Amino acid sequence: MQNVTNLAAPVGSLKPSSRHGKKPVRLSQRLLVISAILLSILLIGVPLLVIFTYAFREGMTVYLTQISQPATLHAIWLTVLTAIVVVPINMVFGICVAWLVTRFRFPGRGLLITFIEIPFSVSPIVAGVTYLFLYGSQGLLGPLLENYDIKIMFTVPAIFLVSLFVTSPFVARELIPLMQAQGSEDEEAAITLGANGLQTFFYVTLPNIRWALLYGAVLCNARVMGEFGAVSVVSGAIRGQTNTLPLQIELLFNDYNVTGAFAASSTLALIAVVTLVLKYLLERKQLV
Amino acid sequence: MSLFSKSSQRGILPGFGLTLGVTLFYFTLIVALPLLAMLYKSFNLGWADFWSIISSERAVATYRITVSAALLATLLNALFGMLLAWVLVRYEFPGKRLLDAVVDLPFALPTAVAGLALVTVFSANGWFGRYLEPLGIKIAYAPLGIALAMMFTSIPFVVRTVQPVLEDVATDVEEAGRSLGATNWQIFANIIWPAIFPAFVAGCSLSFARSLGEFGAIVFISGNLPFETEVMSLLVFIRLDEYDYPAAAAIATVMLVIAFVMLFVTNSIQAWQLKYAERN
Numbered sequence: 384m385q386n387v388t389n390l391a392a393p394v395g396s397l398k399p400s401s402r403h404g405k406k407p408v409r410l411s412q413r414l415l416v417i418s419a420i421l422l423s424i425l426l427i428g429v430p431l432l433v434i435f436t437y438a439f440r441e442g443m444t445v446y447l448t449q450i451s452q453p454a455t456l457h458a459i460w461l462t463v464l465t466a467i468v469v470v471p472i473n474m475v476f477g478i479c480v481a482w483l484v485t486r487f488r489f490p491g492r493g494l495l496i497t498f499i500e501i502p503f504s505v506s507p508i509v510a511g512v513t514y515l516f517l518y519g520s521q522g523l524l525g526p527l528l529e530n531y532d533i534k535i536m537f538t539v540p541a542i543f544l545v546s547l548f549v550t551s552p553f554v555a556r557e558l559i560p561l562m563q564a565q566g567s568e569d570e571e572a573a574i575t576l577g578a579n580g581l582q583t584f585f586y587v588t589l590p591n592i593r594w595a596l597l598y599g600a601v602l603c604n605a606r607v608m609g610e611f612g613a614v615s616v617v618s619g620a621i622r623g624q625t626n627t628l629p630l631q632i633e634l635l636f637n638d639y640n641v642t643g644a645f646a647a648s649s650t651l652a653l654i655a656v657v658t659l660v661l662k663y664l665l666e667r668k669q670l671v
Numbered sequence: 672m673s674l675f676s677k678s679s680q681r682g683i684l685p686g687f688g689l690t691l692g693v694t695l696f697y698f699t700l701i702v703a704l705p706l707l708a709m710l711y712k713s714f715n716l717g718w719a720d721f722w723s724i725i726s727s728e729r730a731v732a733t734y735r736i737t738v739s740a741a742l743l744a745t746l747l748n749a750l751f752g753m754l755l756a757w758v759l760v761r762y763e764f765p766g767k768r769l770l771d772a773v774v775d776l777p778f779a780l781p782t783a784v785a786g787l788a789l790v791t792v793f794s795a796n797g798w799f800g801r802y803l804e805p806l807g808i809k810i811a812y813a814p815l816g817i818a819l820a821m822m823f824t825s826i827p828f829v830v831r832t833v834q835p836v837l838e839d840v841a842t843d844v845e846e847a848g849r850s851l852g853a854t855n856w857q858i859f860a861n862i863i864w865p866a867i868f869p870a871f872v873a874g875c876s877l878s879f880a881r882s883l884g885e886f887g888a889i890v891f892i893s894g895n896l897p898f899e900t901e902v903m904s905l906l907v908f909i910r911l912d913e914y915d916y917p918a919a920a921a922i923a924t925v926m927l928v929i930a931f932v933m934l935f936v937t938n939s940i941q942a943w944q945l946k947y948a949e950r951n
Contacts, residue, residue: 412762415754415757415758415762416758416762416764418754419754419755419758419759419770420764420766420770422751422754423755423770423773423774425799426751426822426823426826427773427774427776427777427823427826428773429792429798429799430780430785430788430789430792430823431776431780431788433788433791433792433798434784434787434788437791475693476693476694476697479689479690479693479694479697480690480694482686482690483687483690483691483694486682486684486686486687487682487684487687489687489691495694497934497938498698498702499698500934501702501706501934502702504880504884504930504931504933504934504937505706505884505927505930506883506884506885506886506903506904506926506930507884507886507887507904508884508886508904508907508908508923508926509709509884509904509907509923509926509927509930510705512709512907512911512919512920512923513705513706513708513709513923514705515911515916515919516705516708516709516711516712516916516920517704517705517708517709521712521916522708522712523708523711523712524708544701547701548701548702548705551697551698551701551702567682567684570684571682571683571684574683574684574685575683579685580684580685580686583684583685584686602778605778605779608781609780609781609782609783609784610781611781611782611783611886611887612782612886612887612904612908615908616908616911628781629781629782629783629784629887630783632783632784632787633783633890633891636787636891641791644787645787645791648783648784648787648788651780651781651783651784652780652784655776655779655780655781655784656776656779658779659772659773659775659776659779660772662772662775662779663768663772
């Protein structure tokens with residue numbers, strides 16, 4: 384993406400600079416660039432800056448005390464655990480979907496591609512509510528589960544399930560365009576030469592899609608760790624038990640523990656920055 | 672024989688049954704079943720009850736507040752997104768790559784963190800709020816805050832849909848226009864704008880759809896007052912908190928229907944965009 388931008392850019396400056404030397408930058412161009420940068424700083428940069436400023440404004444010691452509160456530590460652990468459970472499952476699902484819709488033609492294929500994207504368009508709150516009406520005591524399967532003494536709502540598994548829902552399309556949507564563009568000739572050759580399905584996948588397909596797969600996983604991970612609405616419906620938000628990091632932030636904020644809320648936020652903001660760096664690096668990898 | 676005809680139809684690659692099975696099973700279990708459970712709950716209410724819940728004064732107020740804030744947020748993002756896409760594709764300047772990467776921050780940053788940051792910056796004694804509130808511009812705990820939260824969380828949509836199309840605008844047509852004496856404005860209005868318009872509309876509809884369902888960033892900044900700063904998603908949450916499950920199901924169903932309509936609209940726009948791109 385970056386390279387494409389740079390290739391297009393000399394055309395954009397409208398005169399080949401090699402022939403006429405450096406063309407003086409027009410005033411309108413300078414104004415547009417400056418206003419774009421200024422607005423980005425105000426709207427995107429400042430909110431990021433405020434998180435770290437407020438987290439550290441009472442000094443490193445206070446920051447460390449806040450971040451190592453048992454409830455916050457537990458929230459960090461639960462958030463990481465959720466990512467460890469959810470991301471691999473949705474990677475497998477993404478690979479399955481992508482293989483299915485890019486390697487085969489079948490009736491309903493177009494519809495399936497649309498359906499897979501549904502979780503992207505559903506509000507996180509609605510996602511949480513749907514699980515409540517499936518597994519909750521008022522829900523469809525609630526009475527049945529109660530008979531067997533199984534409780535899903537307001538427990539950690541409910542957080543896993545709703546996170547699976549919200550992030551199920553992430554990996555698939557990165558893989559489908561790539562595998563579509565690559566075509567299936569390589570895999571067909573491998574099968575013709577006697578490789579079995581698994582060998583074909585691991586030695587032919589996977590090396591071709593690994594960066595896109597990782598890219599999808601990084602985006603999926605960021606969303607899992609940051610999900611708020613859906614998790615807040617199903618988790619019950621029990622301190623030190625079913626509170627993920629975003630919920631812990633809200634709780635601390637409502638307790639008027641602003642520094643604590645910002646300290647907890649700073650960990651998620653750091654993950655967001657790392658996500659952007661990884662995204663940038665992986666986008667470059669994909670072009671090579 | 673039947674096996675042979677099947678494989679010739681599908682090509683020689685294995686895994687059709689396996690991937691179809693896994694996909695359908697997982698999708699049914701994780702996505703379809705919960706959605707159907709909620710719709711079933713809503714249908715069980717009966718039309719009269721359903722209608723009285725979704726047409727109650729408080730619910731209608733949330734539709735009005737949500738839709739107007741989402742429209743404002745989308746309008747601002749349309750302008751800001753076009754500016755960013757234009758600058759990132761057309762110009763060279765120091766820090767361009769950083770700007771290109773930073774545009775995605777609102778998608779990477781958890782909505783709760785975004786909400787916390789925005790309310791802190793725009794509250795009465797915050798970095799921006801202390802200058803804005805004396806001017807009579809109240810953002811935190813006001814309707815404008817809702818629009819701001821929606822705008823922040825959907826900044827990347829317009830940029831990322833317009834950017835690739837703008838890169839592909841045929842420069843030979845542009846230069847032909849220029850050599851025939853067209854002004855910059857004429858070139859933009861007659862060559863560039865028609866080419867990027869479908870992508871621009873698609874980006875706006877994605878941004879609008881996302882804004883309608885936003886929750887995390889809004890709860891921090893809106894103040895959450897019924898009839899004033901209460902959005903749809905928040906009303907659903909409040910009804911759940913009150914154990915009024917039928918009301919939560921009914922309003923969530925309205926949100927789901929709106930989401931499906933927006934999905935359909937966006938898909939149609941993108942199909943149109945694809946056809947449009949092929950024609951040119």
